[in-house]
Amino acid sequence: MRAAPVGIVGLGYVLGEHSLPVDGIDGRMEVMREYRMPDRQALWGWDRFRRTERSRADLAAESAAGTLARGGIDPGEVDALIVCCGDGLNYHAQNLLTGELSKRLGLNCEFVSWVGGAGCASLFSAARLARSLVIADAFRNVLVVGVDKVDDEAIRFQRYGVFSDSACSFVIRGEGPVDFTVAGIAVASSLSSLNGAGQDLAQKCVLIQSVFERLAPVKGNFPYAGSVFFGSNVFLPIQDLERSVMPVDGLVHERGNVASYGHCAGADPFINLVDFYARGDNDGVTRSVLGSSAHGHFGVMLLERRRTEAVS
Template sequence: MRPTSVGILGLGYVLGEQSLPVAEIAGRAEVMREYRMPDRQALWGWDRYRRTERSRADLASESAAGTVVRGGVAPGQIDALVVCCGDGLNYSAQNVFVSELSKRLGLDCEFVTWIGGAGCASLFSAVRVARSLVMADTFRNVLVVGVDKVDNEAARFQRYGVFSDSACSFIVRGEGPTDFTVAGVAVASSLPSLNGSGQDIAQKCMLIQSVFERLGSEKGEFPYEGSVFFGSNVFLPIQDLERSVMPIDGVVHERGNIAPYGHCAGADPFINLFDFYARGDNENMARSVLGSSAHGHFGVMLLERRPTTTG
C-alpha cells in the first residue's frame, strides 16, 4: 500500500573539528580585491569557519550513524542510500566512498545513487528522489547523506561565502513516526544560467519565483505566515536579495549560523533547521521553509514539524 505522505526522521550533522577565523583564510584579500568587496565583517556576516583533517567518509559516517540511532532504525532496515557531494570526488572515488560508508554503518541496501550536479541545491534533489521512491512504495526507509570538504584551502573563501567542511544526514520514510512531514519539495534549474555559473541576477530571481510557483501548483496554499525560513549561510547581502523575491511574506528568517559556521554547502538549511529546534524554545513554530540556490539551480522544501504516523 502506497503511503499517503512522507516524512523526515533522525536529522543530524557533523562539522569540521577546527573552528578558525575567516580573517586568516589564505586568498581572502585577493578575492575581495578582485570583486571589489569592502573589508567589512558586519556587512558580509562572516566570523569563523569549520575545517577538518578527517576524511569525507569520517564525517559522513559519524553523521549517518547518529541519524540511524536517533531515528530508531536498524541499519538492515535502510532500503536505499542517496549521497550528495558537491565536488572533490570522481566516479571511482565516489564508489570507494559509498563502499566505506556502507561498511561503517553496516548497510545492506542494494540501491545507491549519487547526486551532486545542483551544487548547494543538491540535497533538495535528493529529497525529491527519496520521496518519489517512498511514495511509489519501492522503499520504506531511504538514508540521505550530504558531505562537503574543501581540499584546496585557496578555494575556501569565495565572493558569495566562506566554505566549511561538514556532513548532514536524515532518513526519508513513508510510514511510522517522523520528525517532520514533507508538505512539498521542488527543484529546478535555469539552463541559460548554467554556462555563466548562475551569476545573472535577473535569471536567478526568475528561477526562484518559478520554483515557488511550481510548488504552489503542486501543493496548493501553504500557511507561510508564522513559518521559519532556513536558507544557505552565504553572505548577508546575497541572502537578502534571494529572500526579497520569495513569495513568503510573514516568515521568520533564521540565519544565526553564518558567523560561527560559515557556508556548509548544501547542508546549511538542514543544519540551521536542526539547531533552531534543538534550542528547545521554538516548539510553537511548527512550519518550516527550506531553500537554497547554487549556480543556476534552486530548491525549496516545506516541512511541518509534528511527529506523525504516515501511511
C-alpha cells in the same frame, strides 16, 4: 503509489572539528580586492568557519550513524542510500566513498545512488529523489547523506561564502515515526545559465519564482506567514537579495549560524533547522521553509513538524 504523507526522521549533522577565524584564511584579502568587498564582518556576516582533518567518509559515517540511532532504525532496515557531495569526485572516488560508508554503517542496500551537479542545491535534489522512491512504494527507508570538504584552501573563501567542512543526514520514509512530514519539495534549473556565461539577476529571479510556483498546490494547506525560512549561510547581502525576490510573505528568516559556521554547502538549511529546535524555545513553530540556491539551480522544501506522530 503511496497516498499517505512522507516524512523525515533522524535529521542531524557533523561539523569540522576545528573552529577558526575567517580573517586567518590565506587569500581572503585578494578575493575581497578582486570583487571590491569591504572588510566589514557586520556587513557580510562572516566571523568563523569549520575545518576538518578527517576524511569525507569519517564525517558522513558519524552523521549517518547518529541519524539511524535517533530514528531508531536498524541498518538492515535501510533499503536505499543516496549520497550527495558537491566535490568533483570521479566515478571511482564516488564508489570508494559510498562503499566505505555502507561498510561502516553495516548497510546492505538494494539501491545506491550519487547525486551532484546542482551545487549547493544538490541535497534538495537528493531529498526529492528519496521522496519519489518512497511515494512510488519502491523503498521504505531511504538514507540521505550529504558531505562536503574543502581540499584546496585557496577556494575556501569566495565572493559569496566562507566554506566549512560538514556532513548532514536524514532518513525519508513513508511508515513509522517521523520528526517532520514533507509538505512539498521542488527543485528547478535554469539551463540557459549553465553555459558558462553566468547567471544574471533576472534569470535568478525567474528561477526562484518558478520553484515556488511548483509548490502552489500545497500553499493553501501550508501558509507561509509565520513559517521560518532556513537558507544557505552565504554572505548576508546575497541572502537579502535572494530572499527579496521570493514570492512569499510573512516568513521569518533564521540566519544565526552565518557568523559561527560559515557556508556548509548543501547542508546549511538542514543544519540551521536542527539548531533552531535544539535551542528549546521554538517548540511552538511547526512550519519550516528550507531553501538553497546555486549557480543555475534552486530548491525549496516545506516541512511540518510532527515529533510525536507517525506516518502510516
